[in-house]
Amino acid sequence: METTLTPAPAASAPASLKTTPMLQLRDIEKVYQTDTIETVALNRVNLTINKGEFVSIMGPSGCGKSTLLSLMGLLDEPTGGVIEIDGRAVTSYSDKELARVRNHKIGFIFQSFHLINDLSVLDNVELPLLYRAGLSSKERRQRAQQALERVGLSARTRHFPSQLSGGQRQRVAIARALAGAPEIILADEPTGNLDSVMGEEIMELLLSLNRDQGTTVVMVTHDENMAHKTERLIRFFDGSQVS
Amino acid sequence: MIRHLFTLIWNRKRSNFLLISEILLSFFVLFAVSSLLVSSYYNYRQPAGFAYDNVWEVNVSPSQDTASRKEMLQLMLQRLQATPGVVAVTRTSSNTPFSFSSMNTNEFYYQKKQGPLTDRYDADDEMQKVLRQNVVAGRWFERRDDASTRRPVVVNQEFAKALFGSEPAVGKVLSNDKGIESWQVVGVIDAYRRGSDFDGNNPAVFERHVLEGADRFDPNDRPNLLVRVQAGSGAVLEQRLVKEIQDVTKGWHATVTTLDESRHDKMKIVLTPLIALGVVSLFLIVNVALGLFGVLWYNINQRRAEIGLRRALGATGAGIGGQFLGEMLVVTTLGVLAGVILAAQFPLLGVFGVPTTVYVLAILLAAVLIYVLTAICAFQPSRIAAGIQPAVSLREE
Ligand SMILES: Nc1ncnc2c1ncn2[C@@H]1O[C@H](COP(=O)(O)OP(=O)(O)O)[C@@H](O)[C@H]1O
Numbered sequence A: 001m002e003t004t005l006t007p008a009p010a011a012s013a014p015a016s017l018k019t020t021p022m023l024q025l026r027d028i029e030k031v032y033q034t035d036t037i038e039t040v041a042l043n044r045v046n047l048t049i050n051k052g053e054f055v056s057i058m059g060p061s062g063c064g065k066s067t068l069l070s071l072m073g074l075l076d077e078p079t080g081g082v083i084e085i086d087g088r089a090v091t092s093y094s095d096k097e098l099a100r101v102r103n104h105k106i107g108f109i110f111q112s113f114h115l116i117n118d119l120s121v122l123d124n125v126e127l128p129l130l131y132r133a134g135l136s137s138k139e140r141r142q143r144a145q146q147a148l149e150r151v152g153l154s155a156r157t158r159h160f161p162s163q164l165s166g167g168q169r170q171r172v173a174i175a176r177a178l179a180g181a182p183e184i185i186l187a188d189e190p191t192g193n194l195d196s197v198m199g200e201e202i203m204e205l206l207l208s209l210n211r212d213q214g215t216t217v218v219m220v221t222h223d224e225n226m227a228h229k230t231e232r233l234i235r236f237f238d239g240s241q242v243s
Numbered sequence B: 001m002i003r004h005l006f007t008l009i010w011n012r013k014r015s016n017f018l019l020i021s022e023i024l025l026s027f028f029v030l031f032a033v034s035s036l037l038v039s040s041y042y043n044y045r046q047p048a049g050f051a052y053d054n055v056w057e058v059n060v061s062p063s064q065d066t067a068s069r070k071e072m073l074q075l076m077l078q079r080l081q082a083t084p085g086v087v088a089v090t091r092t093s094s095n096t097p098f099s100f101s102s103m104n105t106n107e108f109y110y111q112k113k114q115g116p117l118t119d120r121y122d123a124d125d126e127m128q129k130v131l132r133q134n135v136v137a138g139r140w141f142e143r144r145d146d147a148s149t150r151r152p153v154v155v156n157q158e159f160a161k162a163l164f165g166s167e168p169a170v171g172k173v174l175s176n177d178k179g180i181e182s183w184q185v186v187g188v189i190d191a192y193r194r195g196s197d198f199d200g201n202n203p204a205v206f207e208r209h210v211l212e213g214a215d216r217f218d219p220n221d222r223p224n225l226l227v228r229v230q231a232g233s234g235a236v237l238e239q240r241l242v243k244e245i246q247d248v249t250k251g252w253h254a255t256v257t258t259l260d261e262s263r264h265d266k267m268k269i270v271l272t273p274l275i276a277l278g279v280v281s282l283f284l285i286v287n288v289a290l291g292l293f294g295v296l297w298y299n300i301n302q303r304r305a306e307i308g309l310r311r312a313l314g315a316t317g318a319g320i321g322g323q324f325l326g327e328m329l330v331v332t333t334l335g336v337l338a339g340v341i342l343a344a345q346f347p348l349l350g351v352f353g354v355p356t357t358v359y360v361l362a363i364l365l366a367a368v369l370i371y372v373l374t375a376i377c378a379f380q381p382s383r384i385a386a387g388i389q390p391a392v393s394l395r396e397e
C-alpha cells in the first residue's frame, strides 16, 4: 500500500483497458427507516467501477446520489445487496477493518469541504495520515506538503480555513484526500458551492489526478458540462440507475 | 496523535479556557474539603496525649456560703481520695478534656521572644495520675515544688519546640511581658489534645495550683474534679461519690459524667459542621459535574460533522471515543496543574499551620477526585461520540 504521489505510468493506460473492477455494487438497496416514514433511497442498483475510471453521476436532488456515494465509501451499510472492493465483499468487515479500508483506499471530497476550522491547512491535510500506523510525524508532514504542492497551495500551509477562498478550501480538501494516496476518490458535488471559474479549476485538478496518477474518481455533479468531460456518465432517477 | 490533541486544544484555547477554569475551580473546592478531611483524619490518628477511659468528671455546685470553701474542698478531696474504687482525684480549671471552655494566652516570653498562642491549664500534683499524660522530659509537679520561687510549669512538646527550638526545655525560665521571670519549666509532656479527637496538638502550658499553697485561690471558682476510678466501676460508686460530697459539704450538689460521654458529645458537635460542609461541597461538586457533562455533551453535538469526517478519513468509533477522552484528559491535566501550583502555595507559605503532609495528601486526593469526576462526566459523551455514524459527514447542513 505504499503508493506515492509521483505519477504512476502504468495507470495512464487507454480507457479501453480499464476493465479490472475496483468497486462493485450488486443488487444494492438502501431504505431509511424513521419512526413514521420509510424512504427507499436506492432500489436494486447494480454498478461496477473499474480501476482508473472517471465516472460522473447525475440526477435530480433526492434521487439517492449521496446515499450511493456513502455506500461506496463504506460510510454506511446497504439494507440489501453486496458491495465488493477489489473483489472482496465487505459485508463481514469489522468497524476496524472498514476504517482501515476507508483510510487506505478511499479519499472523500465534499460539497461543503468539511475542513476542521481549528486546524491549520497543513494539519487538515495530515488528518488521514494520523489514522495510519507506522508513519513518523516527519513523513506525515512531508506527504501533506507534497499533496499541497500538487494542488498549488504550498504557500498556504499555516493558514486557517477561514482565511481561504472557497476554491482554495476545496483544493485543501482535495490535498487531504490525496495525502492518503487513495485508489479511489469519491466526490459529492465538489464544485456545488463554487463559482464557475473555481469549479473549473477543481474539475481540472480531478481530471489531471485521474489522467496522471490513474486514481479512480467517482463524482456526483449537477453540471452537464463537467459530466461530459468524464469517461462515463451515470444518470439516476428516484433511487435507480436510468442510463 | 498526542501532538494532534495538543494542537486541537491550543487552537480551541478560548472554549477550553472555560473548561479549564471550571476544572480549576472544582479542584479548589475539592482541595479545601480534602484539606479539612485529611487534617481531621490526621489529627484523629494522633495520640490524644492523655487517657480518658475510667475518668469521671465531677461537677460540684457549691452553696452560696463561701467562707470556708477552701477547707471544704480540701476535706472533700481527701474523702474522695479515700473512697474505695477511686484511684486518683485532681482539681482542674474549667477547661477539662472535651469541655467547651478554653483559655489561651500569649503572655509567655523566653529571652524576649514571645511564645505562641498557648492553651493554659491549672493543674495539681495529682493530675498526671488521673489523666496519665506522657512525661517525656523532666517530671510532673511534686510536693517539693512548694519550695520553688518561680511557679512551676509543665509544657507540651509543641510549646517547647516553638520557644526553645531544639534546646532542652526543662529548667528554662519564662517571663511575662514586663520581663519578670515568673515561671520555670519542670517537665515536658508529648501532647495534650483535649478539645476533641479532631483537634491539633496546640501548644500547652500547665501551671501548678495546689490548694495548700493559698495563692490565687478564688473562692468563687467552681471546683472541677476529675476522678480516675478502677476499671468496671459503675452506678454504685457514682452514688457513693455524690453522697460523700454531700456529707462533707453539707448539701453541695454534684453531678458525675464520664469523660468518654463528654468525648462523644463533643464529637457530635464537632462533626456536625464537618458533615454540613461535606454535604454542601457534595452539592457543589454534583453541580460542577452536571455543568461539565453539559459542556461536553454540547461540544460533541457541535462537532458531529468533524466526527463524521474523521470516521470517513479512517478513524474507528473507539478511536473517536478515545480522542474525546484524551482531549478531556489533557484539559483536566491543565486545570489540575494550575490548581496544584496554586494549592502548593499553602504549604510553601506555611499558612494555617497545617503540616505539609496534610496539604500534599489533600492535593493528591483532590487531583484523584477531579480525574475520577471528569472521567465519569466524559464517559457517556465519549460513547456518544464513538457511536456517531460516518455517514453524517456526507449530509449537508
Ligand atoms: N439519514 C437519512 N434518514 C432518512 N432519510 C434519508 C437520510 N438520508 C437521506 N435520506 C433520504 O433518502 C433520499 C436520498 O437522499 P440523498 O442520497 O441525499 O439524495 P441526493 O444526494 O441525490 O440529493 C432522500 O429522499 C432523502 O430524504
Ligand SMILES: [Mg+2]
Residues within 6 Å of the ligand: A065, A066, A067, A188
Ligand atoms: Mg446529495
